Amino acid sequence: MKVGIVGAGMVGSAAGYALALTGAASRIVLVDRSEALALAQAQDIAHAVPFASAVAVEAGGYEALAGADVVILAAGVGQKPGESRLALLERNAAVFEDVIAAVLRAAVDPILLVATNPVDVMTHVTAKLAGLAPGRVFGSGTILDTARFRSLVAHHLGLAPQSIHGYVLGEHGDSEVLGWSGARVGSEPLASVAAQLGCAITADVRARIDDGVRRAAYRIIEGKGATNYGIGAGLARIVQAIGRDEGAVMSLSLVTPELAGVQNVALSLPRVVGAQGIRSTLMPTLDADEIAALTASARMLRDTSDALGL
Numbered sequence: 368m369k370v371g372i373v374g375a376g377m378v379g380s381a382a383g384y385a386l387a388l389t390g391a392a393s394r395i396v397l398v399d400r401s402e403a404l405a406l407a408q409a410q411d412i413a414h415a416v417p418f419a420s421a422v423a424v425e426a427g428g429y430e431a432l433a434g435a436d437v438v439i440l441a442a443g444v445g446q447k448p449g450e451s452r453l454a455l456l457e458r459n460a461a462v463f464e465d466v467i468a469a470v471l472r473a474a475v476d477p478i479l480l481v482a483t484n485p486v487d488v489m490t491h492v493t494a495k496l497a498g499l500a501p502g503r504v505f506g507s508g509t510i511l512d513t514a515r516f517r518s519l520v521a522h523h524l525g526l527a528p529q530s531i532h533g534y535v536l537g538e539h540g541d542s543e544v545l546g547w548s549g550a551r552v553g554s555e556p557l558a559s560v561a562a563q564l565g566c567a568i569t570a571d572v573r574a575r576i577d578d579g580v581r582r583a584a585y586r587i588i589e590g591k592g593a594t595n596y597g598i599g600a601g602l603a604r605i606v607q608a609i610g611r612d613e614g615a616v617m618s619l620s621l622v623t624p625e626l627a628g629v630q631n632v633a634l635s636l637p638r639v640v641g642a643q644g645i646r647s648t649l650m651p652t653l654d655a656d657e658i659a660a661l662t663a664s665a666r667m668l669r670d671t672s673d674a675l676g677l
């Protein structure tokens with residue numbers, strides 16, 4: 368499978384590296400407005416290939432995206448001092464106007480996987496600009512928040528994160544909602560397993576895990592200026608699910624016709640991913656507090672989309 372990556376910065380290059388190591392792609396093309404950066408990243412990743420799987424890694428202009436099955440969008444501009452969030456968003460949306468047009472001139476009917484933040488709104492921007500079938504344009508959304516949630520719960524219980532099933536929903540950001548009420552360990556409700564293991568999920572534990580998930584990016588950015596490895600691995604995992612037509616369930620951002628009375632809003636819910644992109648959505652069972660929080664998250668995202676005229 369050929370995968371294009373537009374934006375060879377921290378996130379784009381980590382995605383390329385993870386794709387090369389996992390062998391989820393057979394061909395990777397990095398595109399950046401800095402040709403020198405794209406080339407340097409491609410060469411560095413290519414030098415990992417002899418230690419990993421048979422993957423061709425190259426840099427190029429947009430024309431090199433011809434034949435790409437999936438294009439990961441990780442291009443973006445940083446916040447200028449004193450710039451508002453909305454002004455930054457408007458600038459990133461303007462960047463995407465050129466980027467999406469150039470991608471679609473080269474690649475025929477690709478799947479567009481959005482990673483640029485704020486990922487929900489950028490997913491909405493991309494869906495509107497691209498005009499592809501609805502399931503072919505989606506964002507990494509809360510895939511990473513879900514991974515953090517599972518890791519922290521697993522650590523508390525002394526179990527493997529792969530055995531924890533639960534999702535973070537809504538916005539990838541401050542208003543996201545941890546789906547505690549539906550979380551399972553294997554097939555058992557979380558609370559029952561926690562009691563059996565003598566590791567009750569008390570209000571304190573819950574607050575600590577909630578904070579750990581919600582504030583993880585802030586803490587990592589304080590320490591190293593960006594987050595890239597976790598999201599890079601998540602993006603490679605999504606590409607793998609597409610390439611194998613898996614039908615894997617992941618929390619991803621997609622323009623959703625209606626959620627709790629909020630229309631036409633991009634946010635994360637558990638989505639089924641296969642060769643055509645997102646095949647369907649699995650609406651989780653939530654308690655009253657979670658429904659209220661998810662509704663608030665959806666309204667907030669809808670307000671931002673309104674401000675951008677989406």
Ligand code: ADP
Pocket residue numbers: 373374375376377378379398399400401404441442443444445462465466483593594
């Ligand atoms: P992040 O941490 O989100 O990856 P970076 O700033 O490291 O952020 O990477 C963003 C990348 O997007 C940069 O390498 C930048 O050159 C690239 N970029 C910005 N605008 C465009 C554009 N119009 N076309 C292609 N790449 C772009």
